Amino acid sequence: MRHHATTFAFDTEGPGMRDITAPVADWLAGTGVTTGLLTAFCRHTSASLLINENAARAVQGDILRWLDRLAPQGAHYDHDDEGPDDMPAHLKTALTGASHAIPVIEGRLALGTWQGLFLVEHRARPHRRHVALHLAGD
Template identity: 65%
Template sequence: MKQAVTTLTFRTSGRGLTDITQAITDWQHGKGIQEGLLTLLCRHTSASLLIQENAAREVRSDLIDWLDRVAPEGPHYAHDEEGPDDMPAHLKSTLTGVNLSIPVIDGRLALGTWQGIFLAEHRRIPHSRQVALHLLGM
């Protein structure tokens, strides 16, 4: 069994989805693991990870719009130390999740044809976000 670990840093441009598939794939390819499992963890409570369609950009904007409707900004939250988008960002992160597990088959991530890995920024302003990766296999 082999394993490899790293932490990658991504700069977001504010609320939205950042496609991080290529950075993850580039790192994974150099590890020599043909069969295994890649786990990812977003190390933040106001950002998250998703596997989502990578072809139609409207999917991304529709998803962000839906999350804004489910967890709207407003004065109805007790937690607002970092502004009105603070608590809604935590709720969105809870809904979408901070970790992913992706099988590696024949040396490649077993993503579907139209799937990409996205870092979801739930805050309005740009942030630097860390994603921890652990690859285990042979």
Template identity: 60%
Template sequence: MRQAVQEVAIETPGQGLHDFTPAVLRWVADTGIATGLLTLFVRHTSCSLLIQENAAPAARRDLERWIARIAPENGGYEHDDEGPDDMPAHLRAAITATSLSIPVTGGVPMLGTWQGIFLFEHRAAAHRRRVALHLIGE
């Protein structure tokens, strides 16, 4: 049994879904681990991780609009230390995911045909986000 750990930095221009599947695929291939379990963990409280449709941009836009309705920026929140998008970003992260687990076989994450790995930025400003990758297997 072997393990590999890496951190990936993702520059976001602001709110939205940011596909970083190619970076994950390259890293998994470079580890030389053929079969195992890949865990991804975002090291922030105002963004999240999703496996989502990677072919139709309209699906991502619909998801972005839906989550904005669920946790609007004008919600009258008490916590607004970093601006009006502060608490909504935390709420949006709370209802999505901060970690993902993906099986690996043949040296490739077992994503479906139309699945991609996305960082979902919930803040309006640009950020540099860090995602920890951990692969265990053989």
């Protein structure tokens, strides 16, 4: 079994969902692995990874608004070291997760027809976010 690893850097523009499926799939294709398991890991506590619908853009807006309702900004948090969006961003990451394991079948990510891998920025200002990939397979 072969192992491959890399890290991608993505610039965000504030809250939003960025579809990172294509660059991840392109990297996978370059490894020559046809069967295996890809792990994607977001190296931040205020950004996360989601697998969700990549066809209807309204889904992204609905998800972001839902997260805002679950973890609203406000003075009710003790942790606000980096501003009022700091603790809500950590909560949103706790809800959505930092990693996903995706099977690789016939050299492709085994995502469903309408699924994509998204980097989700939870902070109000732009950031450079890093996503680590590890692939094990043949």
